[in-house]
Every structure is written in structure tokens, then in C-alpha cells.
Amino acid sequence: MNSKRYTITAALPYANGPLHIGHIAGAYLPADIYVRYLKSKGHDVAFICGSDEHGAAITLRAKKEGKTPQQIVDENHTIIEKAFADFGIDFSIYHRTSSKIHHETAAAFFTDLHQKGAFTQETSNQFYDEEQQQFLADRYIIGTCPKCGFDGAYGDQCEKCGSTLSPADLINPTSAISGNTPVLKETTHWYLPMNRHEKWLTEWLDKGTLDGKPHHNPKQWKKNVIGQCKSWIDNGLQPRSITRDLDWGVKVPVKGGEGKVLYVWFDAPIGYISATKQWAANNNKNWEDYWKNPETELVHFIGKDNIVFHAIIFPIILKLHGEFNLPTNVPANEFLNLEGNKISTSRNWAVWLHEYLADFPNKQDELRYVLTSIAPETKDSEFTWKDYQARVNNELVAILGNFVNRTVVLTHKYFEGKVPELNSISVEAQNVLEQIGTITKNVENLITQFKFRDAQTEAMTLARLGNKYLADTEPWKLIKTDEEKVKTILHIALQICGGLATIFTPFLPKTATKLAQFLNISLDEKLVAGHQINQPELLFQKIEDEEIETQIKKLSTREHAPLLQTPLKKIKPMKEEITFDDFTKMDIRIGTILTAEKHPDADKLLKLTVDTGIDTRTIVSGIAQHYNPEEIIGKQVSVLVNLAPRKIRGIESKGMILMAENTEGNLAFVSPEKVIDNGGEVR
RNA sequence: GGCGAGGUAGCUCAGUUGGUUAGAGCGCCGGAUUCAUAACCCGGAGGUCGAGAGUUCAAAUCUCUCUCUCGCUACCA
Numbered sequence A: 001m002n003s004k005r006y007t008i009t010a011a012l013p014y015a016n017g018p019l020h021i022g023h024i025a026g027a028y029l030p031a032d033i034y035v036r037y038l039k040s041k042g043h044d045v046a047f048i049c050g051s052d053e054h055g056a057a058i059t060l061r062a063k064k065e066g067k068t069p070q071q072i073v074d075e076n077h078t079i080i081e082k083a084f085a086d087f088g089i090d091f092s093i094y095h096r097t098s099s100k101i102h103h104e105t106a107a108a109f110f111t112d113l114h115q116k117g118a119f120t121q122e123t124s125n126q127f128y129d130e131e132q133q134q135f136l137a138d139r140y141i142i143g144t145c146p147k148c149g150f151d152g153a154y155g156d157q158c159e160k161c162g163s164t165l166s167p168a169d170l171i172n173p174t175s176a177i178s179g180n181t182p183v184l185k186e187t188t189h190w191y192l193p194m195n196r197h198e199k200w201l202t203e204w205l206d207k208g209t210l211d212g213k214p215h216h217n218p219k220q221w222k223k224n225v226i227g228q229c230k231s232w233i234d235n236g237l238q239p240r241s242i243t244r245d246l247d248w249g250v251k252v253p254v255k256g257g258e259g260k261v262l263y264v265w266f267d268a269p270i271g272y273i274s275a276t277k278q279w280a281a282n283n284n285k286n287w288e289d290y291w292k293n294p295e296t297e298l299v300h301f302i303g304k305d306n307i308v309f310h311a312i313i314f315p316i317i318l319k320l321h322g323e324f325n326l327p328t329n330v331p332a333n334e335f336l337n338l339e340g341n342k343i344s345t346s347r348n349w350a351v352w353l354h355e356y357l358a359d360f361p362n363k364q365d366e367l368r369y370v371l372t373s374i375a376p377e378t379k380d381s382e383f384t385w386k387d388y389q390a391r392v393n394n395e396l397v398a399i400l401g402n403f404v405n406r407t408v409v410l411t412h413k414y415f416e417g418k419v420p421e422l423n424s425i426s427v428e429a430q431n432v433l434e435q436i437g438t439i440t441k442n443v444e445n446l447i448t449q450f451k452f453r454d455a456q457t458e459a460m461t462l463a464r465l466g467n468k469y470l471a472d473t474e475p476w477k478l479i480k481t482d483e484e485k486v487k488t489i490l491h492i493a494l495q496i497c498g499g500l501a502t503i504f505t506p507f508l509p510k511t512a513t514k515l516a517q518f519l520n521i522s523l524d525e526k527l528v529a530g531h532q533i534n535q536p537e538l539l540f541q542k543i544e545d546e547e548i549e550t551q552i553k554k555l556s557t558r559e560h561a562p563l564l565q566t567p568l569k570k571i572k573p574m575k576e577e578i579t580f581d582d583f584t585k586m587d588i589r590i591g592t593i594l595t596a597e598k599h600p601d602a603d604k605l606l607k608l609t610v611d612t613g614i615d616t617r618t619i620v621s622g623i624a625q626h627y628n629p630e631e632i633i634g635k636q637v638s639v640l641v642n643l644a645p646r647k648i649r650g651i652e653s654k655g656m657i658l659m660a661e662n663t664e665g666n667l668a669f670v671s672p673e674k675v676i677d678n679g680g681e682v683r
Numbered sequence B: 001g002g003c004g005a006g007g008u009a010g011c012u013c014a015g016u017u018g019g020u021u022a023g024a025g026c027g028c029c030g031g032a033u034u035c036a037u038a039a040c041c042c043g044g045a046g047g048u049c050g051a052g053a054g055u056u057c058a059a060a061u062c063u064c065u066c067u068c069u070c071g072c073u074a075c076c077a
Helices: A021-040 A056-065 A069-087 A100-115 A194-207 A223-234 A264-283 A304-321 A353-359 A364-373 A385-415 A427-448 A452-473 A483-503 A509-519 A545-557 A580-584
Strands: A005-010 A044-051 A093-096 A120-129 A141-144 A171-175 A183-193 A239-241 A243-245 A260-262 A297-303 A336-338 A381-383 A588-598 A606-611 A616-621 A636-640 A646-648 A651-653 A659-661 A667-669
Touching: A005 A021, A005 A264, A021 A044, A021 A297, A021 A336, A021 A353, A021 A364, A021 A381, A021 A427, A021 A452, A044 A069, A044 A264, A056 A069, A069 A093, A069 A353, A069 A364, A093 A264, A100 A260, A100 A264, A100 A304, A120 A171, A120 A239, A183 A194, A183 A243, A183 A304, A194 A223, A194 A239, A194 A304, A223 A304, A260 A264, A264 A304, A297 A304, A353 A545, A364 A385, A364 A452, A364 A509, A381 A385, A385 A452, A385 A483, A385 A509, A385 A545, A427 A452, A427 A483, A452 A483, A483 A509, A616 A651
Parallel strands: A005 A044, A005 A297, A044 A093, A336 A381
Antiparallel strands: A120 A183, A141 A171, A183 A239, A243 A260, A588 A606, A588 A636, A606 A616, A646 A651, A659 A667
């Protein structure tokens, strides 16, 4: 087998919170399995990961907790790094983007591309806090989420419903620093004109060719990855801002970049490169071998939320630079749900890795097995504690653990723990020995195709084969009549155990090591007759009902309030004082909704006709997610009738229905407490 | 609304370029067995393959319409 060189990356976790099982199942565990397999085959692998430590979410949190951003990321980096180490994800290096070497690398990358004319500069209006005299990063703007109505949504994302937002989307934006209403002010940023790269990207994704030369086999890429990238390209790629007005991050290293830093899309993926540099320096290697030698395979393991960054944006950056390899595959997984709901950091609906490790000490492989069994490789999948228990008890304990145990126990019982001779080999026995090789081959093929779930299932069939072989040959009966045959049987059963140790190494590294210890061999050593094996312990313990119930209870009784943040201001501050005249400019009347129907081109809008007493008019209102059209017909509501008409999604809306909103973002009509004639004034 | 990915046995999932009675593991039921963590082994039941229509000698597999889930994206008080 010829040895190749691989650079394997796993998505950089954001250093703003701990890891949960969704992260593990989606990216880190498949990557780890792949890497352990490659290493076992003698390949040269750099397995790269690290904390993504920049961004406004961290500065904001630092400000709130009265710490420096560095303190925040130091804390989280330590927690995450430890959880990975305890769980047994075997990174070559777990690095961090706040390091000096990363800042230098990212800045140099920017400078290089800037000199090549790869960027454009654009001036736009951004929110600016006049009191603090600074531009507000998306995260620094808090307002009402337009999707779910949550009152503490950030300018880039709503932590409640998870929607991706832009600051202009927010209703009633306020500055997270001062609480003031921000103003729009001009600022200039660097953009990556992705539209320039559509042509070669399309060819690269469709045919797997780069500059006309074969690069990778697109058939091995997952459908969801190709599909989403094509979708983006078909809709036309847009120039994308790669700098931000913020003081925490990699400083923009060119003229005019004062007070600006590189944005995450640009900064974080380069973290893979800087981490590799650090690792190479520590281990006396040449990092360029892992990024610039075209023989080296580059594979990014990520979740589906990261697809376009790794399969479009980062490749553009790498190709612009000109010396770097592009990924030969980007195996993105879908999402893992938990007990019927989406995993949510902010709602604390998650199984945290560090908590699992504390609650289930030395059960890393049990979690690895279950998460691989249900890995969301082709669609979202679901983790339940009952399923965890069933898989551990019925598969790991009953099939794998039990086979190893019965084989080793029988060997001790009949042959004092010495591997017996392989005597005459029957056809069946020969068949079984061949199966060990066949199954091993199958598992390897599946791993190289990134089908880890299938690969693990196939590995399990070797243990099934072992159990069946023992049941078929019944050595416990035969021992009374034909000891020579029993020797052969147990020899073969022990060979299966040896095969299991090898085959499960990438999936269950601790178990494989333990099994090798029972057999008293190293993992690449063959068992020979006469070899003394050790007394076994149990490979796996059953998971009792109480343990599972405890976990389920823990999930359901835990505080589901946001874990990481509470909005700074639940109740918005009073607006500036106005005069009575200002108030009387608004003409608010009581009207009755006559008809209501869904807006044909929008999910959240209803098209209403309202009798205002003055007239009957059309009003478009964004309440479709709160009310069904049928239920509101005939309802009396308050209407701002003298608001300038405006076209909303193609339909002219004349006036506005007044809505009251609670802190959860639920809307309610402001209706008169008893029936009032239409046209009645509100004052 | 647009785009992408999905909807196959109770659960987690396979089903290659359309081809005989639709598969696997686990669960369930029955049998056999006792070396083993009441485990293993054998057998069985369970699916109008999201719905409908079409193409075809033949469709889970191709086309169209609809529907539900997830993601991206648009609109919005």
C-alpha cells in the first residue's frame, strides 16, 4: 500500500460555549474515525482543529461579564480542548485563532489577495452608536426578531428561533452598548467579489476539474453539498463583505483598515492553515507539504450549516492565493436532533459533552458507537436516551462484548488461557477465516467512502459471525468428545477477536486497546498458537433504566432559559418626549376586519380588508404566524389610518393594524373592550 | 414565495444505470440452547416504498401535481 499525505480538518468550534453531542456526531467523530483509519494504514495525516475565538459575540459577552475577550476565549478554549481530549478526538493539534501565528497568517493572506486585486471596496451605511462613537457590529444591535418576534435578537442571528438576520431586519434596533437607538453612518469595507469565480467553481463542483485538470471525483461528494453549492451559484454569487468594524480579531493590515478586523468567513478557515503551521513547527515538519503539495488530500469535515464556506468561499480564497490545494472532499453532515426537538444551545436543549463524560465515566466508546450508528449522514437524525440504552445493551454488550467474553472465558477454561493449535481446517472453518478478511475489506471500503454508519454496522457483523460460529460448533459440548476440534474452534474464535480489535480501532479506540490487552498483543500483532492471553474483564456494562431516566429528567427539568445570554433590555426604554401635537398627528381609528387571506407571495403576511368607518381599505399585516385568516374576520381592531400607503410585497397597504407584543414576541390586537362604531377615534 | 436535501417495516437506515414474492440491524412474537453480562443461535410476523396522476411489457427507482420535515433565501408588524 502506498502511503499518502492527508490534511484533515474539523470545523473550528466557536469559543463561546461548550460542545454538545450534535457537534460531535456531525463533524468531530466522523473526522476522528477517518483519521484513525488513515493512520492505521500508515498514511501521513495532519488532523487539524482549534477554537474560533473572534467575533462580536465574544466581545459582547466579555463586556457583559466584565471580562476581557481574551479571558472569555481562554476559559472556553480550555473547556473545549479538555472535552475533546477526554472524549478521545485525536487531533494532531487543537489550536486557536487568537494566537500570534494565526494573526500573522491571516493578515498575510489578506495582504497577498489585496495586492492581487482580489477585493473590492464598498461603502455602505451601517448602524453607528453616536454616544459611544463606534460602529456597531451585527451582534451589538439588539431588537425584535422579525421571524419569531423574540425581543432580544441580535443583528446577525436570533438566538431564540435561530434565524440568520441582518441588522436592518430588526424591529426597533437598539445599541447593545448604550441602549440608544443607533443611526446609520457610512463606512467602507472590503468585499470578496465571489461572482468573479462562478465559472471555475461550477466546473470544479460539476466535473471535479480545476484549470482543466482532474482534481477530485465529484461522484464521491455528498448530494447535499453539491446541491447547496449549485443552488448558490445558480442564484448568482454576490460580493461578500470580509471585514467588520470591530476591535477584536485580526486587524485589517492595509491602509484604511484602522478599527476594522477580518470577518469570520475569511478569518476562521485560515485557522486551519495557521494551526498546521504551529503543529509543523512543534513536530519538525514542513507545513507546506500539507497545504501546497498537490499530492496531499485536503478534506474538511463540517456540519451542513458550513457548506458554502468550505465548498465555495474558502476554495475561492485558496485559489486566489494560488499556491494552495483545494479540498478534495467536504463531507458535510446534517443535524442531530435530541428527544424530538432541535438541539439548541440558547435554550439549553442539549446533551453537553463535558456533562456526559462526567455522568458516564469511561463510556466514551459507548457514545461514539451510538453517535456513529445514528450519524446524520444523509438526513437529520435523532438521539434519544432510550435508543442510546438499547444500542449499548443490545449491540455493544450483547453482541460484541459477549462474544469476546465467551471466547476468552472458554480459552481459559479449557486451555489455561493459551491460544490453542489450529488443527484440521474444515470447509466451514476456512470459510469463517476468509470472512474475517472480507469483512475487514468491506469496512475499509465504506470508511474511504465516508459511510461511517454503514462501516460500523459491517464491523459489527464480524462479532455476529463469531457468535454464530460458536453456536454452530458448540465447543462446550465437543470438549467432552473431541478436544482437538475444540482447539481449532477456539483458535479461530480468538482470531476473530483479534480481527475485531483491528477493525474497531477507528470506531472504538479504547475498546480496541482493551481487547488487545485481553489478548495480550499489540494492535498490529497476530495471535499465534501457544500465546498466553490475559484474564478478561467485561468490555461493556449494561446501561440501567435509572441512568437513562436520570438523563431524561435532567433534560426536561433543566432551566431552558437562554444559557449564554439574556437580552440586555427586556422592556425597551422610553422614547424621547413628544408634544401633544405630535400625538394628534396620528389618526387611529377602530375598524372591523371584513376579509382576510394569506398574501400570495409571503409566508408572514395577511392581506386584510378593513372597514375603518371612513372607507373600506386594504391593509397588509405581518401577522400570518399569529392568526389564521378565518378567525379574525369580524374582529374590531385599532388602525393607524393616516399612515402613508406603502407597497408591501406587491400589494399596496393603506395604514397599519396596531399590535401589542409581549416579551415572547406574541402579538395581540389592540381591540376596544366593548363594541365601538367603526371610525371611532382612539385618543 | 424561490432554491436545495429528505419523506421506505415500531426505531435507525440500505435500495446501484427502472426488471422476478422491497432489504439490514435493533425492537416484538415463537423455537432451540446454556460457554457467556437471562446474553448468543434459528424461525416468524410487520411496509398499497408521503399522496395522486402519467410514461413503460415492467417504477421505491423516470415525468408532472400536491403534501409534510429540515436547511438556505425573500417578504414583514
